[in-house]
Amino acid sequence: MSVTSKDDISHILRFVTDCHGKFDLSKCVIRESALGGLGVFAKTDIAKGQSVLTLNKSSIFSASNSSIANLLYDNSIDGMLALNIAFIYETTVFKNTSHWYPFLRTIRIRDEQGNLNLPPSFWNKNGKELLKGTSFDTLFDALTPEEEIVEGFEIAINLARKWNEEFQLEIPNGFLDVKENNHGKDFNLKLERFISVAYTLSSRGFEIDAYHETALVPIADLFNHHVAHPDLKFVSLYDVCDKCGESGMCKHLIAEEYLEVQEQERDTSRAEKMETPTINEDLINSLENGLQEERSKSITDIEDEDSGIENADECVDLVLKNDVTQHQEIFNSYGELSNVFLLARYGFTVPGNTYDIVHLGPDFMNILKKEEKYQEKVKWWGQVGHGLFSAWYVQMRQEDEGEDKDSVPQSDGFSEDAGSELEEESEEEEGENDLNSWLSQLYIDYNGEPSPSTWALANLLTLTASQWKSLFSKKVTPHISDSIINEEKLPFLAKKDNPHSKKLLSKLLKDKKLPCIKRDNTPQVTGITDNMFHSAQILVQSEHDILTKCRKTLS
């Protein structure tokens, strides 16, 4: 939960004005939102297509334009780690001397009660209990602390010490000044602050371009998220030089082109072997002289046109994709995300989030472990069946869509691993864990509809011995995975009206345990802050509602 205080509105507006940004105060107003913190509201009706905010990229804050940009670059630090370290230096070391400080100081890493904003993976035991057994825990394993952030903190501490030793750059006080002789306690205290910075920035960052990567954008970060009907589109030219951020020709591109031409000439002439020219400072400088001339000419052209804001390619824009009406809050979209993702990355949850699901993996595992009769079927499903069924199902859906071209394409339930959205790093381990792969496909969607795999596994488990045999065109061999499936039987697995399967699923839902969310004690006793409680309550309620809908579907 990262929110801004209303006392900061004037500072943010002044910063944007000083940066010659365009935010039309006759059309929009920043004020407190019922969702928490601030939001941006329409002062008048505004037509779709209009831009509500235009800022030059030089006024956004990224690691690449921070005061320590060169140091980060020299040490090959990029991405979110670079942004976190840059933010810490800017707000603790450079402070008033930093161009961005008036904006950055409005970004709080603590909630209104003074508690650090922490992701659930770093909540205390009581806090984690609030989410135990939900999809957050079982499907995404998002209660386990990420090693990556601790490693990032250690890198940041070492760099701070190195820069201090080498050229006396002050070590950020209270953040990276970990006492060497008091490693444990002091380390953990400052690690929490570091995590809080990372979590807060991840809830406010915008993907800008190849040069800036993720950056903080004043005012743009005050628009709240809408799950279903966002009003805005964030526009930024991504394809720029990753070394200098130029959108057109720059010395790096010219140097690259020059080398390419040299290469081609060498190939075509097939003459004596020429020495390969390399990009060095001399080459860049000589090329840059030519470029400088070209550039000053084009700058004059732009200034002549003078529209108040410079080259559009050098700006970021928030453009309306809907008409908005007077007084309404104007919403952005942080992505088509379930509450699991919103909480893990952005620190909040939304009631009635249509991207929510309920994971049934552990619930199936419970009955599979208990019942000997299921062992053979489950072994086949894990090794062969799930893959076969998924491929058949996707193909069948494509054929249906081909026949009915006007129909709205729908998710086939297999196109994406339901558990993939939080697991960028675990994609490397793809294939390592077949069990997780098919278990992740066992879920109920927001409408209370079991996923295709859920129906299929339930249908499989409830097959009688003779039905199970007839699933194979050849006798089941001792090695179940070698048995040949009778493909005509696959549609049976997709059935949604098998009373035996419905009964099995109903029992599964009856036994499913979700956390009981109630406030037994004060936050001082439990360490559960209002934000933690509120977020967990919405997430768990959403899962309860999905289960209720599913029970109706099954009855």
Ligand SMILES: C[S@@+](CC[C@H](N)C(=O)[O-])C[C@H]1O[C@@H](n2cnc3c(N)ncnc32)[C@H](O)[C@@H]1O
């Ligand atoms: C980019 S900021 C948006 C502006 C924020 N309200 C502020 O005061 O700074 C993102 C934060 O706003 C809050 N937020 C955004 N959309 C929300 C929503 N639909 N419901 C609840 N909180 C939301 C969350 O605290 C989130 O971490």
